Amino acid sequence: MESGINKKPNILIITSFLSNDNSSQMIWDVTKSLEDYYCVDILSKYPVKKEFFNIYSAYSNYEKLIHSYFNILESKFKSFKKKIIKSVEKKTLPYYFFGINEEKPPVNPKRIVSKIDKEYDFILIFFWQGLLTSKTLQEIYKKTKKPLLLIAADMFPMTGGCSYFWDCDRLKNSCGKCPGISSNNENDTTRKNFLFKKEILSNLNCVFLGNSWQINHAKKSGLFKNMEKIYPIVDEDVFKQRDKLLLKQKFNYSNKIVLFFGALGVNDPRKGFQYLLDSLKLLSELRPDLIKNIVLLVAGSGDKVEGLDKFEVKYTGHLTFDQLAEHYALADVFLSPSIQDAGPMMLNQALMCGTPAVAFNIGTACDIINDNTGYLAKYKDSKDFCNGIIQIITKSDTELQQISEICRIQSLERSSYKGFRNGILTSYNKIKSN
Known part of the structure; x- marks a missing residue:
C-alpha cells in the first residue's frame, strides 16, 4: 500500500x-x-x-x-x-x-x-x-x-x-x-x-x-x-575493523594476546561459563608458555569471574556500542561459551569487527563460525573449546589477517x-x- x-x-x-x-x-x-x-x-x-x-x-x-x-x-x-x-x-x-x-x-x-x-x-x-x-x-x-x-x-x-x-x-x-x-x-x-x-x-x-x-x-x-x-x-559502520596494533597500544596491551568475552550471566547455566573456565584451565596446563602473554578482557558490569587466577584479567565495566566495537577490534579472539542460545548477538558483532571467535555448535554459531572465521567446538566439550583457542592464537600474522578479512566479508553479506x-x-x- x-x-x-x-x-x-x-x-x-x-x-x-x-x-x-x-x-x-x-x-x-x-x-x-x-x-x-x-x-x-x-x-x-x-x-x-x-x-x-x-x-x-x-x-x-x-x-x-x-x-x-x-x-x-x-x-x-x-x-x-x-x-x-x-x-x-x-x-x-x-x-x-x-x-x-x-x-x-x-x-x-x-x-x-x-x-x-x-x-x-x-x-x-x-x-x-x-x-x-x-x-x-x-x-x-x-x-x-x-x-x-x-x-x-x-x-x-x-x-x-x-x-x-x-x-x-x-x-x-x-x-x-x-x-x-x-x-x-x-x-x-x-x-x-x-x-x-x-x-x-x-x-x-x-x-x-x-x-x-x-x-x-x-x-x-x-x-x-x-x-x-x-x-x-549489525551496524557495519559502528562494528568494523580497526588498526589492532594501535588499539592495543591505546589500551596498553601491546605484544599481548587478547581473549575477549562478556561477563553477563556468569551464574546462568545457559551461558556456559563453567565450560569456559574448564577450557582456560586446560589452556594453562597444555600451553603454559602462552599464559604470560595472554590477557583475558571481560566485558560488562556483571559479576566477577572466579577461577582465573593464572591469567591477567581486565574488566572493562559498562561499554557503549562504540566502546564495545573498539574492544572487539583490539581482541585476537572472541570467546562464546553459551550452551543454550539462539545467538548470541556478540558473536555477530565480533565477526563484523573482523575478530574470529570460538563457540560451541549451537545457535547462530552453527552458521557463521567455520574454519575461516574461527573454531566451532563440539557441544559442551571444554577440551575442544580449548583446542579452538590454541589453534587460532598460534596462527601466523598473515593467517590471522586473512581470517579477519573473511570475518568481515561474510558478516557484511548476512548481517549488514x-x-x-x-x-x-x-x-x-x-x-x-x-
Missing part, C-alpha cells in the same frame, strides 16, 4: 520491548535498514520517544507507571514468600517460561489491533514476551490479511511455552509432560498451548525466521509451513543493513502471494 510523499509502501514492526538505551538498538537498526524502501511504523507495549521514528504503543505512560508499581509489589511479594516458605526445592534448569497460556495474551489483542489503522505490506514481529501470543497474531491477521514475518529471538515460537528446552525433545510430540514445570501429564498446559498455537498458525500466512539451528528444531515441531534463514542485524534487508525482502516475496 503506497503512502507518504515518496509513495513508499508501509510495514509495521511489533516488539514487546522498546527503550531509549542500547538494549533496543536492534529495532532501530532494523527500521533504518528498511526505511529506504518502506514507511516503517513501530508498535510497542509502552510509549517511547525517539527522533525520526514513528512509534505507537498499546499502553499510555500513565498505565506504564501503574504497571511498574504493581510489578514492584509482585516482585517483593514473591521474594517475601520464598523467605517464609524456606522450602528446599529441587534445582531445575532455567527453562524461562515468560507465559504459559496462549489463549490469554499478556496484553488484550484489542489494544494492539486498535492501533493498526493503515494498510501494511507485511508485519514484522520481534520479541513476543509480555506482549502477545499466537492468539494476538490471529487477531492481527484477521484485521490486516497481510503476511506475518516472525523473527525468533529464542525458541518460544516453536514450543508449548518455554524459551529454551535444553535436552528436552518433547516439541516433536506436541510438548506435554514438560520437565520445565515438573509435569508427568501428557496433556498438561504445554500440550494445550502447543496444539492451540498449531491450530492458529496453520491458518496464518506467516514465516518463521531464524538461523539454521533454530529452523532444524522448528521443523521438528511441525508448527510452521514456511521457514527462512535470517541473521541479527543491506544483508538483513535482503533476507527480509526475500522471505516476504516468497509468501506474499499465499
Whole structure:
C-alpha cells in the first residue's frame, strides 16, 4: 500500500520491548535498514520517544507507571514468600517460561489491533514476551490479511511455552509432560498451548525466521509451513575493523594476546561459563608458555569471574556500542561459551569487527563460525573449546589477517543493513502471494 510523499509502501514492526538505551538498538537498526524502501511504523507495549521514528504503543505512560508499581509489589511479594516458605526445592534448569497460556495474551489483542489503522505490506514481529501470543497474531491477521514475518529471538515460537528446552525433545510430540514445570501429564498446559498455537498458525500466512539451528528444531515441531534463514542485524559502520596494533597500544596491551568475552550471566547455566573456565584451565596446563602473554578482557558490569587466577584479567565495566566495537577490534579472539542460545548477538558483532571467535555448535554459531572465521567446538566439550583457542592464537600474522578479512566479508553479506534487508525482502516475496 503506497503512502507518504515518496509513495513508499508501509510495514509495521511489533516488539514487546522498546527503550531509549542500547538494549533496543536492534529495532532501530532494523527500521533504518528498511526505511529506504518502506514507511516503517513501530508498535510497542509502552510509549517511547525517539527522533525520526514513528512509534505507537498499546499502553499510555500513565498505565506504564501503574504497571511498574504493581510489578514492584509482585516482585517483593514473591521474594517475601520464598523467605517464609524456606522450602528446599529441587534445582531445575532455567527453562524461562515468560507465559504459559496462549489463549490469554499478556496484553488484550484489542489494544494492539486498535492501533493498526493503515494498510501494511507485511508485519514484522520481534520479541513476543509480555506482549502477545499466537492468539494476538490471529487477531492481527484477521484485521490486516497481510503476511506475518516472525523473527525468533529464542525458541518460544516453536514450543508449548518455554524459551529454551535444553535436552528436552518433547516439541516433536506436541510438548506435554514438560520437565520445565515438573509435569508427568501428557496433556498438561504445554500440550494445550502447543496444539492451540498449531491450530492458529496453520491458518496464518506467516514465516518463521531464524538461523539454521533454530529452523532444524522448528521443523521438528511441525508448527510452521514456511521457514527462512535470517541473521541479527549489525551496524557495519559502528562494528568494523580497526588498526589492532594501535588499539592495543591505546589500551596498553601491546605484544599481548587478547581473549575477549562478556561477563553477563556468569551464574546462568545457559551461558556456559563453567565450560569456559574448564577450557582456560586446560589452556594453562597444555600451553603454559602462552599464559604470560595472554590477557583475558571481560566485558560488562556483571559479576566477577572466579577461577582465573593464572591469567591477567581486565574488566572493562559498562561499554557503549562504540566502546564495545573498539574492544572487539583490539581482541585476537572472541570467546562464546553459551550452551543454550539462539545467538548470541556478540558473536555477530565480533565477526563484523573482523575478530574470529570460538563457540560451541549451537545457535547462530552453527552458521557463521567455520574454519575461516574461527573454531566451532563440539557441544559442551571444554577440551575442544580449548583446542579452538590454541589453534587460532598460534596462527601466523598473515593467517590471522586473512581470517579477519573473511570475518568481515561474510558478516557484511548476512548481517549488514543491506544483508538483513535482503533476507527480509526475500522471505516476504516468497509468501506474499499465499
